[in-house]
Amino acid sequence: MPDQTANVARGGGKRWSPILLRGLLFLILGLFVLYYTLPLFVMVVTSLKSLPEIRQGALLGLPKEIVLDAWKNAWSEACAGVTCVGLKPYFWNSVVLVVPAVIISTAIGAINGYILSMWQFKGSNIIFGLMLFGCFIPFQAVLLPMAITLGKIGIAGNVAGLVLVHVVYGIGFTTLFFRNYYVSVPVELVKAAKIDGAGFWTIFGPILLPMSAPVIVVTVIWQFTSIWNDFLFGVSFSQGDNQPITVALNNIVNSTTGVKEYNVDMASAMIAAIPTLLVYIVAGKYFIRGLAAGSVKG
Amino acid sequence: MEKLIARYLPKIVVAPSFAAVLFFVYGFIGWTIWVSMTKSRILPKYDLVGLIQYDKLWATPRWLVAIENLGIFIFLFVAIALVVGLFLAILLDQKVRAEGFIRTTYLYPMALSFIVTGTAWKWILNPGLGIQKVVRDLGFPDFEFGWLVDPEMALYTIVIAGVWQSSGFVMALFLAGLRSVNQEIIKAAMVDGIGPFRIYTGIIIPSLRPVFISAIIVLVHLAIKSFDLVIALTSGGPGYSTDMPATYMYAMAFSRGQLGQASASATIMLMTVCIFIIPYLYSELRQKNA
Numbered sequence: 001m002p003d004q005t006a007n008v009a010r011g012g013g014k015r016w017s018p019i020l021l022r023g024l025l026f027l028i029l030g031l032f033v034l035y036y037t038l039p040l041f042v043m044v045v046t047s048l049k050s051l052p053e054i055r056q057g058a059l060l061g062l063p064k065e066i067v068l069d070a071w072k073n074a075w076s077e078a079c080a081g082v083t084c085v086g087l088k089p090y091f092w093n094s095v096v097l098v099v100p101a102v103i104i105s106t107a108i109g110a111i112n113g114y115i116l117s118m119w120q121f122k123g124s125n126i127i128f129g130l131m132l133f134g135c136f137i138p139f140q141a142v143l144l145p146m147a148i149t150l151g152k153i154g155i156a157g158n159v160a161g162l163v164l165v166h167v168v169y170g171i172g173f174t175t176l177f178f179r180n181y182y183v184s185v186p187v188e189l190v191k192a193a194k195i196d197g198a199g200f201w202t203i204f205g206p207i208l209l210p211m212s213a214p215v216i217v218v219t220v221i222w223q224f225t226s227i228w229n230d231f232l233f234g235v236s237f238s239q240g241d242n243q244p245i246t247v248a249l250n251n252i253v254n255s256t257t258g259v260k261e262y263n264v265d266m267a268s269a270m271i272a273a274i275p276t277l278l279v280y281i282v283a284g285k286y287f288i289r290g291l292a293a294g295s296v297k298g
Numbered sequence: 299m300e301k302l303i304a305r306y307l308p309k310i311v312v313a314p315s316f317a318a319v320l321f322f323v324y325g326f327i328g329w330t331i332w333v334s335m336t337k338s339r340i341l342p343k344y345d346l347v348g349l350i351q352y353d354k355l356w357a358t359p360r361w362l363v364a365i366e367n368l369g370i371f372i373f374l375f376v377a378i379a380l381v382v383g384l385f386l387a388i389l390l391d392q393k394v395r396a397e398g399f400i401r402t403t404y405l406y407p408m409a410l411s412f413i414v415t416g417t418a419w420k421w422i423l424n425p426g427l428g429i430q431k432v433v434r435d436l437g438f439p440d441f442e443f444g445w446l447v448d449p450e451m452a453l454y455t456i457v458i459a460g461v462w463q464s465s466g467f468v469m470a471l472f473l474a475g476l477r478s479v480n481q482e483i484i485k486a487a488m489v490d491g492i493g494p495f496r497i498y499t500g501i502i503i504p505s506l507r508p509v510f511i512s513a514i515i516v517l518v519h520l521a522i523k524s525f526d527l528v529i530a531l532t533s534g535g536p537g538y539s540t541d542m543p544a545t546y547m548y549a550m551a552f553s554r555g556q557l558g559q560a561s562a563s564a565t566i567m568l569m570t571v572c573i574f575i576i577p578y579l580y581s582e583l584r585q586k587n588a
Contacts, residue, residue, distance in 0.1 A: 119308035229411035
């Protein structure tokens with residue numbers, strides 16, 4: 001490690017050799033790498049084993065023979081109670097739910113963020129504060145009236161109802177992301193555009209939107225992961241065939257009928273996890289930025 | 299006329315969102331608080347009867363267990379996630395090779411659904427074929443690790459899974475904070491001969507106060523809302539030993555037909571979150587305006 005001696009002053013005491021200290025550092029970091037990856041490793045290997053092999057133990061062992069039956073089973077045959085259709089239909093429910101919910105909530109957030117940063121008026125900060133507070137409430141406080149309202153509008157139990165719920169309770173975060181991003185855009189730019197006679201929509205469309213790519217990516221990723229991973233709204237507001245994948249996964253895993261098929265459980269969990277994991281691997285940088293923006297001021 | 303519209307356009311455009319938030323957030327909260335003061339059971343009733351639902355709630359052993367569980371869970375979950383997150387951030391800040399790779403592996407659990415996390419840990423922690431069996435096969439036949447099915451210990455399995463999922467995120471927050479510490483002060487301290495340990499405890503960690511606050515807010519908020527993880531990992535069991543306010547509320551609302559109890563418990567959850575969130579939001583917004 002020739003290029004790392006520069007930091008000895010910060011990490012090393014007098015009696016400890018720098019190399020030893022460096023080794024210890026990597027040992028600890030490595031152990032934590034194991035801690036974080038082991039559950040994923042266990043899931044993958046379990047999903048590739050046959051049931052008899054799983055029953056022999058060896059939780060951490062590689063499969064003696066790779067069997068893909070559990071994945072096939074999880075996708076199209078696994079039972080939740082008496083329905084045995086696998087995760088496939090629920091996976092598509094989640095896709096049909098996530099796509100419009102993400103697009104609508106991101107678009108609304110962009111416009112709100114634009115207004116609450118570039119067109120501030122008396123009380124606009126209060127509006128922003130009230131919207132922001134909505135991000136933090138425990139959703140249990142709105143669950144019952146929402147169930148009643150969805151029933152009254154006639155979209156209870158179906159995907160349209162869930163889209164509405166996710167859009168409404170996503171507005172706070174999407175507005176926050178866009179507002180914090182637009183606040184950092186130089187005011188002169190907008191002022192100059194206004195002097196040139198550009199109106200409300202001209203400043204937003206041709207001027208601001210083209211430079212909004214980073215915040216759009218952050219918002220879309222944030223909304224995608226939180227809606228895909230949602231369980232509370234899904235389990236409260238959807239029934240039967242309309243359930244999203246997290247609810248179906250939980251039903252399959254906690255199904256008490258028949259033999260417990262751990263490999264199918266793990267394959268199901270992997271199927272539910274793959275879309276968000278892919279997003280994280282492809283766009284992890286933006287994912288982290290979103291997490292940070294959601295908690296620390298922008 | 300056109301000028302008038304142009305003048306009010308921003309307000310007109312933001313109005314529907316604001317109206318939606320007023321209705322779906324504040325109106326609904328109002329409804330819940332109102333119904334928590336009625337005798338509602340399977341169907342909502344709207345005649346106010348005072349605080350009898352709250353009296354009943356605080357006389358229900360299952361609710362008291364849920365509150366105690368939440369207290370223990372918040373404390374352990376927040377404390378351990380903070381310690382692990384800060385520790386890892388400090389280690390990763392030592393100009394480590396492959397930092398990007400290590401950071402990615404620490405943080406990916408945050409991308410998973412709590413249902414996935416719960417399912418994975420339920421399998422790992424199951425006494426029959428999980429860790430207990432692994433350690434026994436290593437030559438320790440008397441090793442016992444049955445927390446998942448032990449009413450006294452099951453709560454701690456939720457802490458284990460929760461920390462696993464969230465500590466990487468705390469690490470990322472602290473790492474960003476460490477990277478923005480003023481390097482001049484540290485250099486000056488080093489010139490003065492102050493040791494690395496004192497520099498961390500005396501200068502760097504105190505300067506991370508805002509990060510601590512943000513992290514605590516996020517973690518407490520996650521903990522109070524913890525519903526998915528409990529459902530996936532223990533379903534509140536064995537018995538109701540790992541029940542939380544969130545699962546209690548859900549049971550009252552959707553399986554027991556006790557809307558009054560559900561609303562009262564939801565109101566208490568909301569109040570608890572407000573104690574943490576309102577001062578935070580207030581100071582954040584004030585800082586921004588200043």
